[in-house]
Amino acid sequence: MSEYLVYLVEDEENLSEVLKAYLEKEGWNVRVFHDGDAARDVIVDKPHLWILDIMLPGTDGYQLLKAIKEEADTPVIFISARDQDLDRVLGLEMGSDDYLAKPFLPQELIIRAKKLLNRIYGTTTQEQKKIDLNQYTIDPVGRTVVDEEAEQDSLVDLTTKEMDLILLLTGDIGKAFSREKIIEHVWGENYFGSERAVDDVVRRVRKKMPRIHLETLYGYGYRILSS
Incomplete structure (x- = not known):
């Protein structure tokens, strides 16, 4: 599968546009949300991957992660500029699948996202038998x-x-x-x-x-x- 649906939740507009461009270069369908409340309204869409900033207007990243995992075990990558060790531990304990500390290179996010998507959804083809x-x-x-x-x-x-x-x-x-x-x-x-x-x-x-x-x-x- 290559046409993954990725939901990016990041309130820094410049950063979100840069990350969106890199993600779309992979052939993925990307939707951007600049606050947690807007993202929470579309959890029922069940995208293939969520990329969440922790510090968000309205519903924060932790609350959003909890709501996502209550709906479905969709993979989540946390990104944060706060206390790296604390956020990483709390995020992983709550069910996030990976964590990136700001600042990071966009290509690093792509590498992490690819690895996670391949692990969760595989690189399988229709030739695989049931x-x-x-x-x-x-x-x-x-x-x-x-x-x-x-x-x-x-x-x-x-x-x-x-x-x-x-x-x-x-x-x-x-x-x-x-x-x-x-x-x-x-x-x-x-x-x-x-x-x-x-x-x-x-x-x-x-x-x-x-x-x-x-x-x-x-x-x-x-x-x-x-x-």
Whole structure:
């Protein structure tokens, strides 16, 4: 996928125009918002990526991040000129996927955004086949899971991280993945939180997809078995 929808929330108009130009050079569809209230009104659009300044008129970046994550687990990059360490820690704890401290080069934002988009949505093509596993149909391209046993083939409501975990483990059935590898794939290399986050996502996946044989390898990690 190349035509991503990116929402940029930045109250500095000159900076926002520069960043918008760089983002559009990548072929992405970019909308700019100069205050948090205007951005909050369009959370239901569910763009592929949010880029949020923390200090905003009206609804600030923290409030906006919370509202975004309550709607959907859409990836978010925080940008801020305030206390870098504090903002980075608070942002990541609240669910942001990456953080950039001002001032930064626009190209650095592009690199971070590309890496995040590729990790979340992949560089997949339509040639990838759907995976049929225990009456679940997993679509790596559409990033959906359909429960074939449910009435009218119901979609399983998975968050971004739950979907990332499923795609990682079902991409190589039977292979054991360490917690460190899962964190790198699902949260990214910059994640520094507890490995318990992996266990929490696994627990939620098991609840939502009870027929999946998601096996715990104690002291190491997880794997999915075909039967």
